[in-house]
Amino acid sequence: MRRRTRIPPAPLPQRHGVDPVRVRLPAAAAWATVREHLVERLSGAGDGVVDGMFDAGLVVGADGRPVPADAPYVPGMFVWFHRELPEEVPVPFPLEVVYRDEHIVVVDKPHFLATTPRGSHVAETVLARLRRELDIPTLTPAHRLDRLTAGLVLFTVRPEERGAYQTLFRDRRARKEYEAVAPHDPGLALPRTVRSRIVKERGALTAREVAGEPNAVSRVELVEHRQGGADGLARYRLVPGTGQTHQLRVHMTALGVPILGDPLYPEVTAPVPAGDFRRPLQLLARALEFTDPVTGVEHRFRSGRVLAAWASYDRWAAGTYDGPSDGQ
Secondary structure: OOOOOOOOOOOOEEEEEEEEEEEEEEOOOOOOEEEHHHHHHHHHHHHOOOHHHHHHOOOEEEOEEEEEOOOEOOOOOEEEEEEOOOOOOOOOOOEEEOOOOOOOOEEEOOOOOOOOOOOOOOOEHHHHHHHHHOOOOOOOOOOOOOOOOOOEEEOOHHHHHHHHHHHHHHHOEEEEEEEEEEEOOOOOOOEEEEEEEOOOOOOOOOOOOOOOHHHHEEEEEEEEEEEEOOOOEEEEEEEEOOOOOOHHHHHHHHOOOOOOOOOOOOOOOOOOOOOOOOOOEEEEEEEEEEEEEOOOHHHHEEEEOOOOHHOOOHHHOOOOOHHHHOOO
């Protein structure tokens, strides 16, 4: 049996709630120095950035000491450094903590806020914000929610308990229920369970359905619809049985009722400018239920958010809705 490599604790503290970047040098010794490897690995950072990091002593080893630029390349060696935080427009909606104990934190996140640091969203993420606001540096998500989707997310407090909570989602022992606003189609027979095979290639913006054994299952129910009116909208309850990327959005589009405000389905639209928080995707992680694997407590949480297009379609379409929780 292959032995797992022990990862040393990070020698650098968090910055703005963001962990330092950890790099393990690959087994293939194709570089003479640590610097050469990082220059190639971080080629997108710009000319001179890596050299500047070494000159300032910002690249450190497991002992916390700066690694010299000419340090020999050692396969399997760990180094750490802090990334330069990108310019981010603050997401102007609050995080709402709906439950907190010594083991978990459950938050009701707004639209537009990513769960964890990735790409151009780093400090303006749920994880970084919560670590700063609650002063819990060990906080880690047990699962993730798309940046454009609002609703409930579970975080763990103690690193040694993280795996137990993550297993809830891996093994489908946590029940999640979503709410969506989409067009009403009187000819669509509901409720129904949608089954299909969804794939998403690396680098592609969208996922797609293909022929083959189903790997995505969604229960779709009609909650209510508007009688008359110009918008012809309906409110849907969506219960995923699996967790494929963009699964609910793909399935609603396939049924002919794409979720309002979706920039990817049925067609990819032009990116909105940074800081444009109007017309959010009308998808909400409404409910989360599970038996706590550590305490045995039966947890049932519900989001208190209101989907803006249902509360006031005209104002959502105009980007002026400012109802409960800003409609986020």
